[in-house]
Amino acid sequence: MQIRFDTAISADDERAALTHLEQAEREAANIPSSHGDDDASPIRTIGVLGAGTMGTGIALNFLNAGMPVMLVDNSPKALARGLGMIRAVLQGAVDKGRIDKPERVRRESLLSATLDDQALVEADLVIEAVFEDMALKRQVCARLGMLCRPGAILATNTSTLDVDALALESGRPERFVGMHFFSPAHVMRLLEVVRGAKTASDVIGSVMALAQRIGKVAVVSGVCYGFIGNRMAEVYMREAEFMLMEGIAPSRIDGAVERLGMAMGPCRMLDMAGIDVGVRTVIERGKSGGLPDDPSYRAVVRKLFALGRHGQKTGLGYYRYEGRTAVDEPATMEIAATLAREHAIAPTPHLDDDDIARRLLLPLINEGMRILTEGIAMRPGDIDVVWTSGYGFPRARGGPMYMARSLGLDRVRADLQHYANTRGDAHGYWAPSFS
Numbered sequence: 001m002q003i004r005f006d007t008a009i010s011a012d013d014e015r016a017a018l019t020h021l022e023q024a025e026r027e028a029a030n031i032p033s034s035h036g037d038d039d040a041s042p043i044r045t046i047g048v049l050g051a052g053t054m055g056t057g058i059a060l061n062f063l064n065a066g067m068p069v070m071l072v073d074n075s076p077k078a079l080a081r082g083l084g085m086i087r088a089v090l091q092g093a094v095d096k097g098r099i100d101k102p103e104r105v106r107r108e109s110l111l112s113a114t115l116d117d118q119a120l121v122e123a124d125l126v127i128e129a130v131f132e133d134m135a136l137k138r139q140v141c142a143r144l145g146m147l148c149r150p151g152a153i154l155a156t157n158t159s160t161l162d163v164d165a166l167a168l169e170s171g172r173p174e175r176f177v178g179m180h181f182f183s184p185a186h187v188m189r190l191l192e193v194v195r196g197a198k199t200a201s202d203v204i205g206s207v208m209a210l211a212q213r214i215g216k217v218a219v220v221s222g223v224c225y226g227f228i229g230n231r232m233a234e235v236y237m238r239e240a241e242f243m244l245m246e247g248i249a250p251s252r253i254d255g256a257v258e259r260l261g262m263a264m265g266p267c268r269m270l271d272m273a274g275i276d277v278g279v280r281t282v283i284e285r286g287k288s289g290g291l292p293d294d295p296s297y298r299a300v301v302r303k304l305f306a307l308g309r310h311g312q313k314t315g316l317g318y319y320r321y322e323g324r325t326a327v328d329e330p331a332t333m334e335i336a337a338t339l340a341r342e343h344a345i346a347p348t349p350h351l352d353d354d355d356i357a358r359r360l361l362l363p364l365i366n367e368g369m370r371i372l373t374e375g376i377a378m379r380p381g382d383i384d385v386v387w388t389s390g391y392g393f394p395r396a397r398g399g400p401m402y403m404a405r406s407l408g409l410d411r412v413r414a415d416l417q418h419y420a421n422t423r424g425d426a427h428g429y430w431a432p433s434f435s
Helices: 011-028 053-064 076-095 101-109 134-147 163-170 201-213 229-245 250-258 266-273 275-287 299-306 330-342 353-374 380-390 400-407 409-423
Strands: 046-049 069-072 111-114 125-128 153-156 176-181 190-194 217-221 319-322 325-328
Touching: 011 217, 011 380, 011 400, 046 053, 053 069, 053 076, 053 101, 053 176, 069 076, 076 101, 076 111, 101 111, 125 134, 125 201, 134 153, 134 163, 153 163, 153 201, 163 176, 176 201, 190 201, 190 380, 201 217, 217 380, 229 250, 229 266, 229 275, 229 299, 229 330, 229 353, 229 380, 250 266, 250 325, 250 353, 266 275, 266 319, 275 299, 299 330, 353 380, 353 400, 353 409, 380 400, 400 409
Parallel strands: 046 069, 046 125, 069 111, 125 153, 153 176, 190 217
Antiparallel strands: 176 190, 319 325
């Protein structure tokens, strides 16, 4: 008997799940040999390199916490646009009554901006937030390693790239850390703090204390592709795209997990983040040799990108957008059907909501278990915090690892094995990662 998902949650079950998450968030802040380290240096001044959407959002976190920020970009146009975005967000907070005008003026006064990266020399923490391209980030990290004062902490805001490689490029890997903010960076609660192989414990302690100061829920991750959240999201998106090629519409795929409480399903999630952003991670992973030997892998997102369908920002992605309203677009299914023929993928239009939810959530859980086994996450609760704070997983269900225990690990493993047996598993997509 395969797993079935109840759409309703009892009050007792919800209370237990929320209690679990409260405890998990407290435990996530407890990092052995780092948190509360007496040698951890307070961070007072921030430098942000890159005035795009992420860089400006990151800067806003610190301005809102009363910390001075130096924003640097080598493009006058990008810097002007970034400053305009920051001022617009602060004015919006005034308009909504969240802050008053003197407070807006005070926060704006904490911001400096320049085209000259020499201004970063004295910052306590410098975060690079440039385009998600490994070659560019290597160049930037090498520059920061030569430029910044010896005791400064250097951070990369990459969402998937190799933090250890960037740390070595900086020439000071012990003072280097990943700080993966989620978009929009000044709104989302989650911060993945990525500890490299040589990151000093006091650096982790300082960054975790800073995260608390700016109101983030921080979780420490080890180094791997995508860290905790995006590594798990990759297998989730993989199955969503296979189902698209099997003839299941985006609204049915999304609806199956949204009825369980997900804030949005995988197709809407990537449309909102940007198809161009999502495909970039696939391309960069391919450059590093990390993709499976499967030509059908993430074929849909690659094709949508090639067609200029970048999601909500262009009005077309997996869906067509009428304003912000997502509407099923027949051309998406035509694209998926063409790709299915190219890759000999058979249709399975008979799938019900539980079938779809299993296809999405079982790989997610399985990858979480693998992340635990590898030591990328320290605790199951850390994974639950990442997914409930950063990816819209329903808090009432406690997170994917809590859900797995609630369903029963034996049942999860049996269902994974069922899919391996019935669908074939040439690429190990369904191989259980736990015994």
